[in-house]
Amino acid sequence: MLVKIFGSAVFGVEATTITVEVNMDKGIGYHLVGLPDNAIKESSFRIAAALKNNGFAMPGKKIIINMAPADLRKEGSAYDLTLAIGILVGSAQIKADEVDKYIIMGELSLDGGLQPIKGALPIAIKAKEEGFKGFFLPKQNAKEAAIVSGLDVYGVENLKEVIDFFEGTGTLEPTIFDTRAEFYKTLDFPEFDFSDVKGQESIKRCMEIAAAGGHNIILIGPPGAGKTMLAKRLPSILPPMTLREALETTKIHSVAGKLKEVGLMNQRPFRSPHHTISNVALVGGGSYPQPGEISMAHNGVLFLDELPEFKRDVLEVMRQPLEDREVTISRAKFTVTYPSSFMLVASMNPSPSGFFNDPDVPSKSSPHEMNRYMSKISGPLLDRIDIHIEVTPVPFDKLSEERKAESSVDIRKRVTNAREIQSKRFEEMDKVNYNAQMNTKQIREFCVLDEGSKQLLKTAMERLNLSARAYDRILKVSRTIADLEASENVEASHIAEAIQYRSLDREGWLG
Incomplete structure (x- = not known):
């Protein structure tokens, strides 16, 4: 007897339907057969134990299972439930006339219980596109898959529940998830708030500009100046995610298996990898490519603390994703593309000792040490960071102030207003949503300068020996400053402020 059951495989952030023929x-x-990996080959032992412990048996016949398309590599233990139901139907131990109308996925325990799977959201999206009636999967993943409307999502705890459903001896209620209601109901703020930060008004201004235009930023200052504290609070002033952004971000975290049970992600991700991270872990990859930290930070913030401590080759692999806002991982037989539109926030000490040109600190670094320290960060990478800002320690009188600083809520309102201006500006342009994403042609169109502004920028370019890319960065930041002031034109004052935010271009940083 031949039976067809349907499962799904995830490649990148998209799913492909797999036909399991038993x-x-x-x-x-x-x-x-059909290019299964070792985890799938081992499933026969899990399936045999699960069937026996639920009153069924592995049939004593010749069982041939083909996973089509046969030239596509299948991996993971999520096909256990698919194969088990196929074997039961194929051996006539259960009757399931409509089994071909459902996608069935789940990892079996030896007692028939189900363990969670990865990629439930893209699988559910594909199932709806291809007209399947429903989707059986572990209960832990049910809310995630139920984000997709128009598909009956059944979260099950064990094999017996699926068997009873198909035989008509048990009932299952589809999981209901009101995407919009849940998304807007929990649009609260992160636990970190800018009102906790004493002093540092100029740095807060920089963070506001960075958030308003989606600009990359690097904070340079001695230990204890508050660089990490400020970086952790950046997501609290970013505009709320749109429903489309939330779905994109949830999809990536679903594929990586990092999604919590809540279902739809509504907070912008904040990723802070350790400086010992490998380049594959940062950008993604592996034999069966998985998303890296830059993709996990999609639509959010990637924070690299102590930037020069990262291996140089790790930092260099970020250069292209920073420009293209996606990362493509190629293998001999297939290519996977992960989105990686993130804000890069980096921090670093100004010298190996942590203190640079500070008369109160006797510990100094030699010019050779400074050169070696700064050479860990390449010029092309620094050119891709729009804002360089020095963070100085907070004096005691500011630390001891009782007055509360401006809250993230107030800053976020100004940032959101500036983003709305940018949304209208770029509404007819594909893949451009805010100023940091502008290409050279768009910069020339939207950052028109008068003669005074041009002369000011020319002088800065000559004195600081800035690259063409740095020139574009200054114009982008100027445009954002103008948007925060609701100014239609970029003025000399906006250019002057943007030039200040290129600290690492100034002389004196190499001792």
Whole structure:
């Protein structure tokens, strides 16, 4: 008897439907074909134990299982439930006339219980596109898959529940998830708030500009100046995610298996990898490519603390994703593309000792040490960071102030207003939503300067020996400053402020 059951495989952030063909014939043997990996090959032992512990048996026949398309590599233990139901139907131990109308996925425990799977959201999206009636999966993933409307999502705890459903002896209620209601109901603020930060008004201004235009920023200052504290609070002033952004971000975290049970993500991600991270872990990859930290930070913030401590080759692999806002991982037989539109926030000490040109600190670094320290960060990478700002220690009188600083809520309102101006500006442009994403042509169109502004920028370019890319960065930041002031034109004052935010271009940083 031949039976067809449907599962799904995830490549990148998209799913592909897998047809599992189970054929029962005379003889003995268990043959699994269609490029399964070791986790799938081992499933026969889990399935046999799960069937026995639920009152069924592995049939003593020749079982041939084909996973089509046969030239596509399948991996993971999520096909256990698919294969188990196929074997039961194929051996006539249960009757399931409508089994081909459902996607069935789940990892089996030996007692028939189900363990969570990765990629439930893209699988559910694909199932709806291809007209499947429903989706059986572990209960832990049900809310995630139920984000997709128009598909019956059944979260099950064990194998017996699925068997009872198909035989008509048990009922299952589809998981209901009101995407919009849940998304807007929990649009609260992170636990970190700018009102906790004493002093540092100029740095807060920089963070506001960075958030308003989606600009990359690097904070340079001695230990204890508050660089990490400020970086952690940046997501609290970013505009709320749109529903589309939330779905994109949830999809990536679903594929990586990092999604919590809440279902739809509504907070912008904040990723802070350790400086010992490898380049594959940062940008993604592996034999079966998985998203890296830059993709996990999509639509959010990637914070690299102590930037020069990262290996140089790790930092260099970020250069292209920072420009293209996506990362493409190529293998011999396939190519996977992950989105990686994130804000880069980096921090660093100004010298190996942590103190640079500070008369109150006797510990100094030699010019050779300074050169070696700064050479860990390449010029092209620094050119891709729009804002360089020095963070100085907060004096005691500011630390001891009782007055509360401006809250993230108030700053966020100004940032959101500036983003709305940018949304209208770029509404007819594909893949451009805010100023940091402008290309050279768009910069020339939207950052028109008068003669005074041009002369000011020319002088700065000559004195600081800035690159063409740095020139574009200054214009982008100027445009954002103008948007925060609701100014239609970029003025000399906006250019002057933007030039101040290129600290690492000034002389004196190499001792």
